[in-house]
Amino acid sequence: MAERTAFIGARVVDPASGRDEVANVLVEGGAVAAVGPDASLRGASLVDCHGLVLAPGLVDLHAHLREPGREDAETVETASRAAAAGGFTAVAAMANTDPVADTPAVVEEVRSLASRAALCDVFPVGAITKGLAGEEMAAIGEMAAIGVRLFSDDGRCVPTARVLRNALQYAKAFDAVIAEHCEDPSLAEGGQMHEGIHSYTLGLTGKPAESEEIVVFRDLALARLTGGRLHLQHLSAGGSVELLRRARAAGVRVTAEVTPHHLVFVDEDLVTYDTNFKVNPPLRTPEDREALRAALADGTIDAVATDHAPHAVEDKEAEFDQAPPGTIGLETALAAVLTHLVEPGLIPLPRAIEALSTAPARILGASGHGGPIEPGRPANLVVFDPRAEWVVEPPFVSRSRNSAFLGKSLRGKVIHTVLRGEPVVVDGKPQR
Amino acid sequence: MNKHLLSINDVSAEDIVRILDVAESFREVGTRVIKKVPALRGRTVVNLFYENSTRTRISFELAAKRLSADVINFTTSGTSVAKGESLKDTALTLQAMGADAIVIRHSSSGSPYTLTRWVRGSVLNAGDGTHEHPTQALLDLYTIREKLGRFEGLRVAICGDVLHSRVARSLSFALVKMGADVTLVGPPTLIPPDAPAWGVHVSFDIDEVLPKLDVCYLLRVQRERQRQQYVPSVREYARLFGLTRERVGLLPEGALIMHPGPMNRGVEIDSDVADLPQAVMEEQVTNGIAIRMSLLYLLLGGGSEGAVADG
Amino acid sequence: MGSVRLLDGAEIRRAVTRIAHEILERNKGAQSLVLVGIAARGDDLARRLAEEIERIEGARVPVGALDITFYRDDIGMRAEAPEVHETRIDFDINGKTVVLVDDVLFSGRTIRAAMDALVDFGRPAAIQLAVLVDRGHRELPIRADFVGKNAPTRKDEDVRVALIETDGEDAVYVEERP
Numbered sequence: 053m054a055e056r057t058a059f060i061g062a063r064v065v066d067p068a069s070g071r072d073e074v075a076n077v078l079v080e081g082g083a084v085a086a087v088g089p090d091a092s093l094r095g096a097s098l099v100d101c102h103g104l105v106l107a108p109g110l111v112d113l114h115a116h117l118r119e120p121g122r123e124d125a126e127t128v129e130t131a132s133r134a135a136a137a138g139g140f141t142a143v144a145a146m147a148n149t150d151p152v153a154d155t156p157a158v159v160e161e162v163r164s165l166a167s168r169a170a171l172c173d174v175f176p177v178g179a180i181t182k183g184l185a186g187e188e189m190a191a192i193g194e195m196a197a198i199g200v201r202l203f204s205d206d207g208r209c210v211p212t213a214r215v216l217r218n219a220l221q222y223a224k225a226f227d228a229v230i231a232e233h234c235e236d237p238s239l240a241e242g243g244q245m246h247e248g249i250h251s252y253t254l255g256l257t258g259k260p261a262e263s264e265e266i267v268v269f270r271d272l273a274l275a276r277l278t279g280g281r282l283h284l285q286h287l288s289a290g291g292s293v294e295l296l297r298r299a300r301a302a303g304v305r306v307t308a309e310v311t312p313h314h315l316v317f318v319d320e321d322l323v324t325y326d327t328n329f330k331v332n333p334p335l336r337t338p339e340d341r342e343a344l345r346a347a348l349a350d351g352t353i354d355a356v357a358t359d360h361a362p363h364a365v366e367d368k369e370a371e372f373d374q375a376p377p378g379t380i381g382l383e384t385a386l387a388a389v390l391t392h393l394v395e396p397g398l399i400p401l402p403r404a405i406e407a408l409s410t411a412p413a414r415i416l417g418a419s420g421h422g423g424p425i426e427p428g429r430p431a432n433l434v435v436f437d438p439r440a441e442w443v444v445e446p447p448f449v450s451r452s453r454n455s456a457f458l459g460k461s462l463r464g465k466v467i468h469t470v471l472r473g474e475p476v477v478v479d480g481k482p483q484r
Numbered sequence: 485m486n487k488h489l490l491s492i493n494d495v496s497a498e499d500i501v502r503i504l505d506v507a508e509s510f511r512e513v514g515t516r517v518i519k520k521v522p523a524l525r526g527r528t529v530v531n532l533f534y535e536n537s538t539r540t541r542i543s544f545e546l547a548a549k550r551l552s553a554d555v556i557n558f559t560t561s562g563t564s565v566a567k568g569e570s571l572k573d574t575a576l577t578l579q580a581m582g583a584d585a586i587v588i589r590h591s592s593s594g595s596p597y598t599l600t601r602w603v604r605g606s607v608l609n610a611g612d613g614t615h616e617h618p619t620q621a622l623l624d625l626y627t628i629r630e631k632l633g634r635f636e637g638l639r640v641a642i643c644g645d646v647l648h649s650r651v652a653r654s655l656s657f658a659l660v661k662m663g664a665d666v667t668l669v670g671p672p673t674l675i676p677p678d679a680p681a682w683g684v685h686v687s688f689d690i691d692e693v694l695p696k697l698d699v700c701y702l703l704r705v706q707r708e709r710q711r712q713q714y715v716p717s718v719r720e721y722a723r724l725f726g727l728t729r730e731r732v733g734l735l736p737e738g739a740l741i742m743h744p745g746p747m748n749r750g751v752e753i754d755s756d757v758a759d760l761p762q763a764v765m766e767e768q769v770t771n772g773i774a775i776r777m778s779l780l781y782l783l784l785g786g787g788s789e790g791a792v793a794d795g
Numbered sequence: 796m797g798s799v800r801l802l803d804g805a806e807i808r809r810a811v812t813r814i815a816h817e818i819l820e821r822n823k824g825a826q827s828l829v830l831v832g833i834a835a836r837g838d839d840l841a842r843r844l845a846e847e848i849e850r851i852e853g854a855r856v857p858v859g860a861l862d863i864t865f866y867r868d869d870i871g872m873r874a875e876a877p878e879v880h881e882t883r884i885d886f887d888i889n890g891k892t893v894v895l896v897d898d899v900l901f902s903g904r905t906i907r908a909a910m911d912a913l914v915d916f917g918r919p920a921a922i923q924l925a926v927l928v929d930r931g932h933r934e935l936p937i938r939a940d941f942v943g944k945n946a947p948t949r950k951d952e953d954v955r956v957a958l959i960e961t962d963g964e965d966a967v968y969v970e971e972r973p
Contacts, residue, residue: 252676255593255615255650325594369572371592373613485875509862509879518915521865551865781865785876 056080057475058093059468062101062435066108067406068423077106079431082473087425101435104467107405108423109141109172109432110386111412113231113309114206114285114357116378117143117174119165120158121150126362126451128162131382132170134360134450136476138382139434139466141172142413142421147179148207154179154190156198171469171476171484173432175416180205180219180230186212189219196226201417204231206285209267211237213274220280229307229415231283234267234292235259235333244373246319246334254322256372261289261340264333268292272299275306283415284308286359288333290343297352307415309357310344312388313379313456317341325372328456331361332377349399354411356404358385362452379456383449388457390438390464401438409434420472433470440465449482485782488607490596492618492657500662504626507771507778513550514774523781524551527584532574532599533559533610534590539745539769540610544587547776553784556581571595575602584784588612593650606783614648620744621654623775625662627768628699631740635662641693643669643725644703644752645714647676651744652703656684669693670725673714690725694734701742702727702752718751727753732760740764797971801946801954804965807927810943811840814925815847817941822892825854827920829888833897833909834862834880839960840927841896859884861895866908882912889917894941898956900926903937928967930954 059077064087066072071087078086078096086092112135118126126134128145135143145162147153153162159176166174178195182188184205192203203223210216210232220230240263245251247258268284272295275282287293287310296308317335329335347353361378368375381388386408393399399407413422420430442465444457469477476483485502486494495503513521529548533541541559548555558578560568569577571590578586585606588596593613600607611617625635632638640659646652646668659666660683667685668675679686687693694700705721715721722728727741732754735741741753741763749755757763802810822828830845832838838860845858862880870876895909910922925941930948948954948969955968 249676249678249681252647252678253653253682255613255653325597366570366572369570369598371571371590371598372594373592506879509865509882512882513865516916520915522911523865523867523870527871782876785870 056085056096057099058096059099059101059106059433059435060093062104062106064106064425065402065405066423066425067402067410068108069426071425072402077425077433079433079470079473082431084425084427084429084431086427099435099468103439104435104437105401106433106435108409108413108425109421109434109469109471110139110408111142111416111418111421112140112358112360112382112385113144113202113283113355113412113416115143115145115360115382116148116362117145117162118362119149120161122364125364128165128174129169130449130451131360131362132166132172132174133482134380134382134448136171136469136471137449137466137480137482138384139386139436139469140382141432141434141469141471142175142416142418143172143382144175144177144202144416146206147177147204148184152179152183153177154182154184156191156194159195159198159200171482172471173418173421175202175418176200177231178203180210181215184208186210186215189215189222192219192223192228193226196223196228200228202229202231202283202415204233204285206231206233209233209235209237213270216271217274217278220274220278220282224278224280227281229281229283231285232267232271233285234264234271236263236266239263239266243334244330245322246336248319248337250319250322254325259334261291261336264289265291265295268295272296272304272306275299276302276304279305282306286311286314286333286357287344287353288314288336288340290340293343293347293352296347300352307354307411308352309355309412310348310353311359312356312381312385314344315341315348315356316388316392317456327368327370327372327375328379328454328458330372330375330377331359331379331456345393345398348393348407349403354407355415356385356389356407357412358382360450362450363454365453368454379454380448380450380452381455384444384455384457384462386436386466387442387462387464391462394438395463431470431473433468434466435468436464436466438464487783488596488600489618489779489783490600490607490609491616492621492654492661494618497661500622500625500658503622503775503778503782504629506782507626507774510550510777510781511771511774513777520550520552522552524548524553524784527553527784528556528582529553529585529587529780530556530558530578530581530583532578532586532588533557534588535611537589537611540589543769543772544610544776547773547780550773551777551780553584553780556583571598572602575599579603579605585780608779608783611650613650615650616654617650617744618654619772619776619779620651621658622779623768623772624655624701624742624744625658626771626775627742627764628740630767630771631764632698635659635664638664638698639667639696640664640699640701641667641669641697642701642703643690643727645674645706646670646679646703647674647714648706649703655701656682660684667693671715671721691731691734694731695736697735697739699740699742700727700735704744704746705748705751707748722751726751727757729754729756732757735762738762742768745769799969800966801928801969802944802967807943807965807967810927811843812847814941814943815844815851818844818894818923818925819848819852821923821940825852825856827891828894829857829859829886829891830894830896831859831861831884831913833895833905834860834882836956836958836961837895837897839958840898844896844925857886859886861909861912863905863908863912866912868904868908884916887917888913888919890920892921892923893919894923894925896925898927899954900924900929900937900939901932901954903933903935906937907935927956928954
């Protein structure tokens with residue numbers, strides 16, 4: 053793509069500006085120059101986007117880039133390439149690396165890896181507690197000072213109410229968000245899947261939905277107590293949604309996310325012991341799935357986040373109870389939401405884009421992302437074909453291939469991804 | 485019949501009748517002087533036992549040998565698995581040796597399913613974690629049919645730690661499939677709350693259930709699990725749920741007492757109760773060989789397509 | 796499908812009587828004689844032969860049934876494992892003359908399997924073979940000592956034996972395979 057590029061004839065869906073119409077988008081020097089049916093195209097190289105959708109680049113609030121520590125599964129570079137292939141221009145990198153990102157030094161390391169090689173913007177997430185041990189607060193203030201906005205012990209849940217309370221309160225000074233993986237360790241211990249008739253039939257220890265709901269209740273109460281900003285990660289249970297709704301109505305400063313796989317799959321899908329469905333929190337019942345979908349539709353759940361969790365092939369090929377939980381998700385998130393929620397009419401396309409881009413950008417404080425697509429703003433865009441059908445199979449752009457969607461057919465394919473004006477994905481192929 | 489036997493749900497009620505009928509013929513073979521037929525000559529059966537179980541392994545070994553198959557025993561305790569090669573690499577090695585059937589016992593639920601992804605032969609589940617133990621259920625059905633002649637409407641209680649018992653699952657599923665009336669009995673912490681979805685009843689009172697039974701099936705109390713405190717003590721369990729010599733009088737005349745073994749005499753069953761004539765544990769063991777022969781024959785005896793001349 | 800009746804009930808009965816005489820003649824009486832029918836219809840025929848022999852000679856000859864399914868040479872070559880019938884030989888065959896009885900002799904493989912099975916039960920002094928119908932097309936060097944009817948057939952035909960004990964009528968049909 054040239055210095056001056058025009059994307060012609062796409063349906064531009066931009067929730068931040070309320071725009072949903074066919075228009076041309078002119079990009080020049082890394083920024084959006086003009087948007088509209090009559091924008092001047094003189095001197096621009098034209099990219100035909102008829103039949104396609106153009107939206108602000110997607111933003112993922114929750115991904116595990118595995119570097120430093122588990123470069124055999126994924127690196128910042130390979131994850132960012134997978135993100136770009138999936139239409140993401142920004143990704144939040146979780147802190148449970150080795151070493152844990154609980155100090156500015158590790159954050160800087162991740163940033164420098166990203167600036168060297170990444171095909172998307174990487175926003176490192178800081179740990180809430182030192183070493184994720186759940187006892188002493190990590191260097192939240194110092195990390196906030198170098199621009200970290202989101203803090204999470206994800207992988208783990210902060211076990212003590214007092215520690216979480218202090219973090220929520222302290223983080224107010226920096227307008228930072230405390231994001232929690234809600235799971236009571238004593239109830240969830242040893243659990244391999246959702247506790248219910250299927251876990252009993254399959255002979256696998258289960259984690260009851262209550263193991264999440266109990267902590268959601270606790271955290272919402274602490275958010276109300278402190279007035280701090282709370283974000284609930286990867287919700288999986290209908291009961292959690294109920295608690296969230298009530299807290300929202302009562303004015304608690306809380307946001308929430310849900311993963312594509314929790315919107316699509318259920319516990320019964322584990323009947324063949326396929327470890328690609330072994331995730332944490334586990335896939336729950338059809339009723340839980342309905343509640344999550346409805347909450348996403350009505351905005352109770354703000355965002356879709358992938359919880360992209362790559363694992364080395366040999367780790368996932370082990371016996372079910374020994375395999376680590378997690379599924380990759382950057383390359384399939386958009387298509388999964390389009391196929392299972394937009395196409396059947398459960399949520400309109402603009403709401404889906406809001407959940408995948410605008411809302412997460414706002415929560416993350418990623419100001420150049422999520423739209424609006426207007427003159428002067430950085431050109432972080434995705435162009436996709438909402439109808440193109442494809443089968444999820446290797447080779448993946450990610451270094452790992454543990455996808456819950458493996459073998460499934462999805463509709464919706466990313467054609468171009470533009471990062472600050474640079475075409476990082478063209479015709480579906482990452483450019484470097 | 486399916487190529488593998490991973491769960492009782494892999495066989496229909498008709499399949500089960502066939503398995504039991506063929507086992508009848510193999511029981512006859514066991515009464516001959518030469519207890520061997522050439523049916524699986526040249527085939528290789530591997531016993532892949534990650535959990536120690538001498539009695540089940542020997543049962544499978546004898547079954548395969550009496551069918552003239554070659555037997556490889558690959559036994560390993562849990563710790564060497566942790567240090568040694570992955571299940572996948574072991575599977576690929578066995579595949580390279582030409583295993584026609586792999587009998588697997590493993591402490592991880594679902595591992596037989598995982599195994600089928602890497603081997604071409606038939607996989608037989610000899611017990612996986614707390615999931616299922618289909619061959620045990622089948623030999624139990626055989627014993628019941630032999631002694632009582634039917635399944636339809638038969639009243640069976642399965643008593644003990646159902647939550648962690650693969651035998652309880654397979655047997656419940658099998659009995660329900662054959663039309664029996666099954667009740668799970670034990671303390672509430674050891675019975676899955678959603679068990680009625682399996683088509684069974686649940687009771688926490690063994691004295692109430694015993695007088696209305698045709699079969700009382702006892703599960704082994706696993707002392708190793710006491711750490712997790714599902715019941716206050718093994719002694720309390722034995723007093724409230726054990727088949728003591730006082731309780732056995734509650735059973736109707738002709739009711740069977742069964743146990744998959746090994747027994748904890750004095751815990752789930754009193755020693756003298758275990759020696760009563762209606763306690764048929766020895767028959768269960770004998771029938772195990774015939775059932776396993778029947779399964780190996782039915783799984784390996786069919787093969788490719790191709791009409792071969794009769795007569 | 797074309798179906799021709801090769802033998803009717805009366806012809807079958809006459810054949811059984813004749814074979815019973817031949818067995819007694821060849822073996823000079825019923826001493827040390829045992830009959831083993833190859834399941835399923837061979838063992839009904841064996842019982843009929845034993846009744847005839849008792850009627851003619853007054854001697855009761857032991858009768859057994861032998862299922863050869865586990866001794867077949869084509870296990871694993873068919874789509875499904877074949878049907879198994881009862882085996883019941885509750886007498887000693889060591890030193891005896893065993894007359895194997897079957898309904899149809901075709902490739903000879905069933906008889907080969909039967910001899911292998913018999914040898915696992917003991918060491919007979921001799922094994923002889925009686926069949927109701929010999930339809931030719933031997934694939935092994937096997938021949939019958941006593942034959943009810945020789946009936947040359949084409950390979951694409953089936954010979955179907957019906958006996959009152961299992962099928963409600965006594966007849967032998969030659970049918971074209973569909």
